[in-house]
Each structure stands twice: as C-alpha cells, then as structure tokens.
Amino acid sequence: MSFIRKPTVTNSRLPKNSLGLTRRDYEGGMSTLCAGCGHDSITAALIQAAWELELVPHQVVKLSGIGCSSKTPAYFMSQAHGVNSVHGRMPSVATGAGAANRDLVCLGVSGDGDSLSIGFGQLAHAMRRNLNMAYVIENNGVYGLTKGQFSASADVGSRAKRGETNVQPPIDPVVTAIALGCTFVARSFSGDKQQLVPLLKAAIRHRGFALLDVLSPCVTFNDHEDSTKSYAYTRRYYHPAIHADFVPPAQDIKAAYDHGEAMPVELHDGSRIVLRKVDEGFDPSDRARTIGFLQDAAKRGEVVTGLMYIQPGQDDLHDVNHTVPGPLHSQPYDGLHPGAEGLRELQQRYR
C-alpha cells in the first residue's frame, strides 16, 4: 500500500500510439496491493498491451471477481467500463456484457481462488460457450486477500508461511482448459513481460475464450523459501517451451521471420501469432500431445510457459446462438421490439 500518489508528470519522450495516447494514458488508480505483488506487474503488462493494440478505452470492459487479483481492474484504463462482480461469478457477468455488446473488448482478471475454487463451474462453462473474452488468472497459489490460505492451485508439498504443508493435488488451469476445449490457452509469469505482453495481445485479439494462467507471486504470503510460487522458485524452474510474437494485421512478417522454424497462426482479424518452438516434442495445435507434454513437464518439476494450445476459427457464443450482428444498442427499434401483435403470437406458442 502506498500513500504517495503517482505524479501525472511523464517522460517527455514517451511515444504515442495512433490515438495520440501514451502508455500512461492507459493507467488507472494507484495500486493498493502490497508493494512487490506480481499482480501489479501484470497490470503494467495489460497497460502495455492495451497501448500497443491501440485499444479505445471506452470500448473495453474490465471484469473481475473477488480477491487481490480481482482488485486490479481498478489500476488500469480508468476510462474503460468495469464490473467487480461477486466472488467467482465474473464469467456470468462477462457473458451478459459480451452478449449485449459483441463489439466490446472483454477483459477478465481473476485469481486462482476466484477461478479454481468458488468460480470453477462458472469458468468451465464460459470456456464451453467459447465466450469471446481474454481471461487472466493471476495465480499465486493462495487466497491473498484473506491472508494466505492455500488455494486450489497450490502444489503438493508447498509450505505456507505459517508452516503447514499442502497435501491436496493442485488443479492446473492450463491442463483443465485444454481438456475442456478452450480455444486459446497460455501460461506466463508476471516477471517476464517480454513473454506476457505479446500473449496478452494475442489473447485479446483471439476470437473466443482465451485463458491466460499467469504465475504472480504473492510477496506477502507466498514468497518464502519452500513456496513453489515464489519469485525465486518460479525463476529456478522457469521453462519457456515456445516463443510467441504478436504481429498486427497490417504488418508484413516475411522480413522478420524468414527462417524456417517460425509458424505464423492467423487470427480472425488478420493479425498473426508467430510461434517459434523451443521444445521440439511440442505442438500447440495438438490437444492430446500438449496435455501429455504438460504432465511430463510437471513431473520434472518444470514451470512450462508459452502459448500451450490454440485453435482459431471456432464458433463463439454469438455464432452458436445465431445472434444479430452488432451490439444490441445499435439494433433498430423494430428489430428489438416485436410489437403487440408479435408478442401475442409468441405467447401463443407457449400455451
């Protein structure tokens, strides 16, 4: 918690994007999280990604549940819409927002507690619906806000600050999401913005549900020795399996990626993710092999990161439900209102 306001003064050479905005224009309120919290770094990465994608702030909705992680939407893009929902219920609210206005960029920020315990069912169904949103789990292995109880992502054998050892097996959100058919699944680390920012940009541009599990150490309750979610532990076992660069639609990728091993994946809006494998035995388009690869890596104790699975071009919530094109607010009145006669006919069908 800091009591000094971040001054509005900026670096005089700070670049502007085509909207005339600097990175600092995508900031929000001053963080009230503990100094050094990984969540703040993810916030900074979100700011960077939003600035680079030139998102129009009022065309973005930020959604969250409850937790330290779920507080973070207050710390970026003050001008965007924001909903801080009930614990674990953000996916439902996001579904509503996305259904009503399909043009909104839907950005969910949640925690391992919010998503993998109380909100586990909600999360699963949002993936099943292929709701068009980027969903970030700020994963620290504990319930930070309620003072450090183990969460469902805590590893077996990891010790809490007060001494007890976790004995229950963890839920791995990445493996779970791939198994559930999520169309974009990635893992990253708050301490690696070079990897995180392009992944966030790709997740935002992916049409459908994009899950990003981001390891995000809790400096106060889970950064000690014997913790498997500390900065030091994560760095020791950190293993990026694949590099992903995000290339916006207009840009030519030939020059930068001439060498053979680069694999461009085209997204719905014409932007591309250019992948370069580090591990040979790994293919982010093959569900079964990826799950196997992740389980082997987990046995070796590696913290595998990168874009784990991607399947662009799947039908999203709107395609499946044959909804009208465009947001509801732009529908002509006649289209939204059946009229007295139409209503009577409709009611008739249910008699």
Place this chain on the structure above:
Amino acid sequence: MKPTDTQHPDYFHRVVDCQWACPAHTDVPLYIRMIAQGRFADAYMVNRESNVFPGILGRVCDRPCEPACRRARVDEKPVAICRLKRVAADYRSDIRDRLPKAPATTNGKRVALIGAGCASLTVANDLLPLGFEVTIFERFDRPGGLMRTNIPSFRLPEKVLDEEIGYILDMGAELKAGCEITSMAALLEQGFDAIFVGTGAPRGKELELPGRHDSPRIHIGIDWLESVSFGHTTKIGPRVLIIGVGNTAMDCCRTSLRLGATDVKVMARKPREFFKASAWELDDAEEENVEIVVNHSPVAFVVEDGVLTGMLFDRMEYTVEDGRIVDSRVVEQVTIPCDDVVLAIGQENAFPWIERDLGIEFDEWDMPVVDRTTFMCTRPGIFFGGDAAWGPENIIWAVAHGHEAALSIHRHCLGGDVGDRPPRGVNLQSAKMGLHEWSFSNDFDGSERQLVPHVDLKKRFKKLNIEVELGYSLEEFQVEVERCLNCDLQTVFDAPKCIECDACIDVCPTNCLTITENAEEPALRAKLTVPAENLDQPLFVSEALPQTARVMVKDEDQCVHCGLCAERCPTAAWDMQKSLIKIPHADDLAVDESPIKVAARS
C-alpha cells in the same frame, strides 16, 4: 557496462544538475528546501558558503544552473533558482553573528589582492578567518569592481552591494582604495607572501571604422557605464545606437533610457539565434521598448561638421545550416540617424603594469600563463583569478576562482604542494522516516514557473536607481519552491536485495528504470523502457541481480525524485538518500590536512 561506481563523489553530484552546473557548486536543492521551511537565514548561509554574495547573485547571476535544471527536461521551464536565492537574501534575519570571524592573532602571512572585484573579495573572505593578513589594492575609491561600476543600480542596488562587500571587509581586510598598482615589480618589493591578481578585464574593445575619432559622442560601453555609475555622465541624446548584442549592450541600452534617450536601437550583426546576451536580459530590454535590429553590420560613423548624425550599416543576409552561418551577403547599405553611439562589443584583459622580466610568462595572445587547477602563474606565489585569468566571464565564475585560489594561497604560504587538492566527497543519509514517510516533499507539483513582478513601466524611469525587479512575494515563492525536484534526494540501489519483482519499474512515473541483460552502453541505452537519448545524462548500472544475473539500469535523465521506486520496493533495495556534496575550500585545509571531512550543514 561496468557497475556504476556511486562512491565516486562526482556520480551523485552530477545528478544534482544545478549544483553540478554552478561553478561554485551551490547546494541549490538544500537552500530551496530551507526556504520552503521558512528558514531564510539558513538558506542564506548555505548560499554564502559557496557563492559568497547571495543577495547580489540572487539578482544578477548569469545562472548557468537554470538551463541545466532537471525541471526543464520534464516540464519546459527550469526552477527560478536565481530568484529564490534572492528570496533567501530578502527575507533573512540579521546573520552577522553567523559570519566567520578573523582570529584575534594573525598567522603572520601577508597576502596582497590587486583589485577589489568579486574574485579578490572571495579570496579575502576565505583567508581572513584563517588568520591571514589581507591587503586589497583598488584603483577606484570604492570596492566592488564591475559589480559596482558597470552593473547598473536598477539591476543591483548599491545597498545590497555595500552590505555583502561589508561582511568581508569587516572581517579585517585592509582596503587601500584609490591605489592603482602600476608596477608588479614594485609590489613584489613589499615582501608579500602571496599576490592575487583580480584586476578583471578592464579594456572595452574598439571599433576602428571611419569617423570613429571625429566625435565625442561615440562611447566605449564599459567606460560609459562606469562614468554613469560615478555620476560623471548624467545624460545622453534622444536617439542612441548600441553596437553589439551581449549583456553589456543590454545594460547600455537600458541605462540610456534612464538618461533621457527616447529612441534606442541595439544593432546586431547577426540573426537572433546568435546573440550572446542571456534570454532574460533581452526580454527585460524589449519590455522597455528597446528595438533590437538584426543583420546590420557597421561600416562607418557619419559625422558632419564635427557632429555625429548617424551610422552607416551593411544590411546582411545569411545562409544558416545546422545552426552555423555558412554564407553571408550584403543586401544594401543603410544610414541610421542617431545622436550617440555606444560600443558594446566585448572586453579584453590588459596587463601593462606587469613587467615581462619577473618570471611571469605570457602566451602568444599576451595573456599570463595560468594553471587551470591552482590558478598560479609561472612565478610561484602569484595567482590570477576572475576575469583577469582567462578573460571576461561572470561573477559566479570569479567567485569559484577565488575559492580555488585561496586554497592554493593557503598551501603556498603554510607549506605543501599547491597542486595537491583535497578530494571532493559525498555523504549520504537515508530519507526514510517511517513506513510511508519521507523527510522531503516528494509530491510532484505541476505548477508553472512563477514570474517575478516588475516595477511599472511608467514609474521605473523616474530615477536611475529604481530597482526594476521586485522579488517574489510570499505567495509566489511558496509555489516556486515546490517546483524543485529535490535532485539531491538520490535513488540509491542495493542489488543483493532485489527480487526482480518489477514494482519499481512499473510505478516510475517517468519510466527511468529497466531490468535487462547487460550490454555495452549504446545497446543498453537503446533497449531501455524509454530509450536513453540524452547522452549528457549518465546511466546507472547495477551489479548483476541475484535471481537472473540481469542488471538494474536507471537513466538519470528524467527522474523526478518522487521516491515511488523506494516506496514500492518490497525489500528496500531502492532507498532515497539525501546527498551532501563536499567541495573543499581553504578552511578545510586549516582544520584538518587529512582526507575529506564532511560536515552536515544542518
């Protein structure tokens, strides 16, 4: 890059841009903070320790600190450092009992100072409290040098001058006023242990053009100002041309207006970007409706029947490339009518009174050969400083020379090698007062630079000595002090503590910080959060960080010293620490010959 050696006394000193740029290294942020706290006398004394004449310099300093001020890099206009110095002087209580005093007994060493300008007075100021017997020889009947004879009283009131010169003379200097030294050889015979030449650059440059000597109405600027100052000249014709566009020209044109001129033109040979005058002096002149005429190169004085009627000029056109004149053409010739011409095209040194067989070597331009560190010439025991050493500069440089020369004179008279200079030092003290409390006002204040009020245009010409600038009011300086960025509150990094959480990087409002793989300087500068393009400002590079062996890099360019990095760091790897830069003076030799002593100044 190698890890930065922050122990080197210059590293943190450079971060305090104003103090680094000040020739006398005045501790600017410290005195500004004292003013903010209402400690005007303390602020005055901090100034006096370095620059000796706070009241004078708070009005007329050339202020090299201001273009250097960090605030100008993040927010256009620098802090009004100079005018805040005047606030310290204007609002101070009586400080006479805090001034250094000469001891009851002298050390028996006799020092002669030639000229009673600011350079000599600084030497006297430093040596008198150490027990030296100081004699000052001055050709005029009053001390002060050009500060008295050339800087007009509407910029620098006599009272201020008398007061601050008095502080020094009252320590017990023997002033031999009206006593011109006409022979160095004769002075040497008087057996002084050391001689300091502080005679300035007393000769105004000539402009030998046709007609120059045909009229008494053509004046040399510095001589004319001197004659005005002594009351010998009290009026001038209605139409005056000033030739030259340096600071002397600005004083000449404004003085003319006060002696009856109604149409004053400053004639410049070149376009505006090549003017030598300080921007604020030009502003002040133009505020008084002086016309500044560019691209006119003087050709001849027009004198008809012994009466000056005008001046003939070539009207010029220039080709300027990359800020340099690469070609020039004469477009036409014009005659501009006038009643008086004042030549203000520069000053020169002249030493006709120094015999050339005394072991004092002169160079090809007939200037004495003077050592840049010790200020001693080729004859041991004779020192030069101020404008006399290397030509015209300004008051604050003369003061800086005076301090260094006093140190040399101390060594020379009391034993030791004059080349052996005590080292500078830096003392750091944490500003952390509590969990979220810092001992400085670190909240960035976005206020604009406050303007100094001026006396009404109609009123100011009534008398020659009406001071034009009024000085800041309480309300004004209270805003201005908060604009200072506290550059002396240093960001100090302790690499082994860093867990690379990025908190400092993310919070820094001006994006000064980056954790990255080390590289050579150009590559490192290019890959920072905001590329470090200002090559005048150094990078701080840490040792390898414990977890990833990357380095913490700070671009010093635009840090606003807000302390947020230290505030957000979970391990206190960053701390804000107050730096005190120690610049040794002669009294440091007197107290202790051993290495550097760093005394907290309050």
